[in-house]
Every structure is written in structure tokens, then in C-alpha cells.
Amino acid sequence: MKLQRVLQYAQRLLKDSIAEGDTVVDATAGNGHDTLFLAQLVGDKGQVYAFDVQKEAVDATLHRLLDHGLEHRALVLNKGHEEVSNFVHKPVAAAIFNLGYLPGSNHDIITQPTTTIQAIEDLLKLLKVGGLIVLVIYHGHPGGKEERDSVIDYVSKLPQKYVHVLKYEFLNQQNDPPFVIALEKMKEYPI
Ligand SMILES: C[S@@+](CC[C@H](N)C(=O)[O-])C[C@H]1O[C@@H](n2cnc3c(N)ncnc32)[C@H](O)[C@@H]1O
Numbered sequence: 001m002k003l004q005r006v007l008q009y010a011q012r013l014l015k016d017s018i019a020e021g022d023t024v025v026d027a028t029a030g031n032g033h034d035t036l037f038l039a040q041l042v043g044d045k046g047q048v049y050a051f052d053v054q055k056e057a058v059d060a061t062l063h064r065l066l067d068h069g070l071e072h073r074a075l076v077l078n079k080g081h082e083e084v085s086n087f088v089h090k091p092v093a094a095a096i097f098n099l100g101y102l103p104g105s106n107h108d109i110i111t112q113p114t115t116t117i118q119a120i121e122d123l124l125k126l127l128k129v130g131g132l133i134v135l136v137i138y139h140g141h142p143g144g145k146e147e148r149d150s151v152i153d154y155v156s157k158l159p160q161k162y163v164h165v166l167k168y169e170f171l172n173q174q175n176d177p178p179f180v181i182a183l184e185k186m187k188e189y190p191i
Contacts, residue, residue, distance in 0.1 A: 009168050010134050010180050011037060014094050017132040018042060022093035025126075026050040026074075027081035027119055028111060031103065032061030034096045039065060039073040048074035049088050051081040054109060057102050081119035084126070091128040099147055100138035110143050113150035120154070124163065124185060133183040140176035155181055162189035 004012060014034075018024055020043035026035045029052040038048045052058050058078045065071040077087060081097070097119070099111045123133055139148040155165045164186055169179035 003170075006136065006168065006170070006178050006180055010096065010136050013132055013134050013180070013182055014038065014096060015041060017094045017130075018046075019093070021045040023047045023049070023088065023090045024093055025081075025084060025088060025095035025123065027084070027095055027097040027123070028052060028099070029061040029076060030057050030098060032057075032064035032076075034098065035061050035074055035076065036064050036068060036070065038094075038096070039068075039070040042073055044073065046073060047090075049084070050074055050076045051079050051084065052076075052102075053078070053080050054102060054105070056105060080115055082115040082122070084119055085122040088126055090126075091131070092123060092126045093128055093131050095123045095127070095133045097133070097135045098138070099135065099151070100141055100144060107141060110141060111147060112143075113147045116147060116151060117154050120151075120183070124158075124183065127185045129185055129187055131185050135181040135183075136178050137181060138176075138178045144176070151181065155183060158183070159189065160186075162186055 018041040022042050024038045029035050029050040035050040058076050061076050101107045101110045139145050164184040166182045
């Protein structure tokens with residue numbers, strides 16, 4: 001048996017929690033790899049909402065979708081994910097975050113603890129019972145460890161009756177490898 005790599009595992013979780021027709025969120029569109037993956041899973045009746053604060057990322061994501069003829073399945077917004085509740089008004093089956101900076105671009109524009117946690121909190125409200133939020137946490141860059149620690153602190157305190165929180169991490173890899181946090185909503189809760 002081969003242990004699934006972190007990115008493979010994140011995709012496996014998404015695949016297992018998304019069905020055709022679902023509404024899903026890519027909270028950090030970047031170069032659009034996850035947006036495309038989500039668009040392939042939701043089918044023509046589904047809808048992906050993708051967020052990124054950088055115009056460059058929005059353009060790259062739109063290009064990737066166009067290349068695959070799937071642009072009609074996604075709304076790509078040049079907005080921060082902390083605004084998710086202004087744009088998404090349907091129950092969400094799954095959401096993905098890739099924390100950090102846009103590969104091959106400006107390393108100073110990174111996800112931030114306050115806005116990341118705000119978005120997770122809002123998505124927990126929007127999530128269907130049984131829905132999943134997947135966070136791929138990159139923490140090797142300046143600011144990454146502060147965000148990692150804030151997010152872990154926040155998710156570790158979520159009440160287990162309402163949310164199950166999983167960490168998937170290789171413990172003996174060098175150079176701050178990314179790891180996955182997954183949040184499964186178990187029941188509606190009063191926030
Ligand atoms: C690690 S990259 C995402 C990679 C992407 N998932 C892909 O498939 O290429 C992180 C992205 O988060 C974006 N970002 C930073 N702050 C954000 C915010 N508040 N809301 C949405 N996106 C944000 C950055 O611009 C960057 O493109």
C-alpha cells in the first residue's frame with residue numbers, strides 16, 4: 001500500500017464529498033488547478049465559486065477553465081474569501097483552501113490568519129451537514145507559521161459535536177511540507 005501524498009489526499013476528500021449538481025467553493029483560486037478540479041466534479045448543473053484577491057490569479061483560473069471548456073461551471077471572483085457570505089447563498093457541499101502565496105508570482109501577497117479564519121467560520125455556516133472544508137496548509141514562507149498556528153488554534157476549539165477536525169501530515173519530511181486539515185460538519189450549530 002502507498003500512503004496518499006498530501007495533495008492527492010486533499011483531492012480524494014473533495015471527490016468523495018462532491019456530487020454532480022453541488023455548489024462548492026475554491027477559496028484560493030491561484031492558478032486555477034483546484035477550480036478546474038471542482039468544475040469537473042460538479043457537472044453542468046453544479047456551480048463553483050472561486051475567490052482570489054489577485055487579478056492575475058483570476059485571469060489564470062479563467063484561462064484554465066476556458067482551455068477545458070468548463071468556464072460556465074464557475075464564477076471566478078476577484079474578491080477575498082472573507083466575503084464568501086456576500087456571494088454564496090446556497091448550501092455548500094465542499095470548499096478548498098490552499099494557504100500561502102501564488103506560485104510563480106508575488107510572494108508578499110499571502111493568505112492571512114484573520115481573513116482565513118473569517119472565511120472558515122462563514123463557510124461552516126454555509127456548509128451542508130456532511131459537507132467538508134479542506135485546508136492545505138503551506139507554512140514554509142514568512143508569515144506561514146503564524147497563519148498555521150492561528151488556524152490550528154481556531155479549528156482545535158471547534159466543538160466536536162458539530163464539527164470533526166482531521167489533520168493529515170507526514171511527520172518526517174524536510175523543509176516544512178504542507179499538510180491537510182479537514183473539517184466535516186456533523187450537524188447545524190448555533191454560531
Ligand atoms: C497557494 S495559492 C493557491 C493555489 C491554487 N489553489 C492553485 O490551484 O493554483 C494562494 C492564493 O491565495 C490568494 N489569496 C490571498 N489572500 C486571499 C484572500 N483573502 N481571499 C482569496 N484569496 C486569497 C493568493 O492571491 C494566492 O493566489
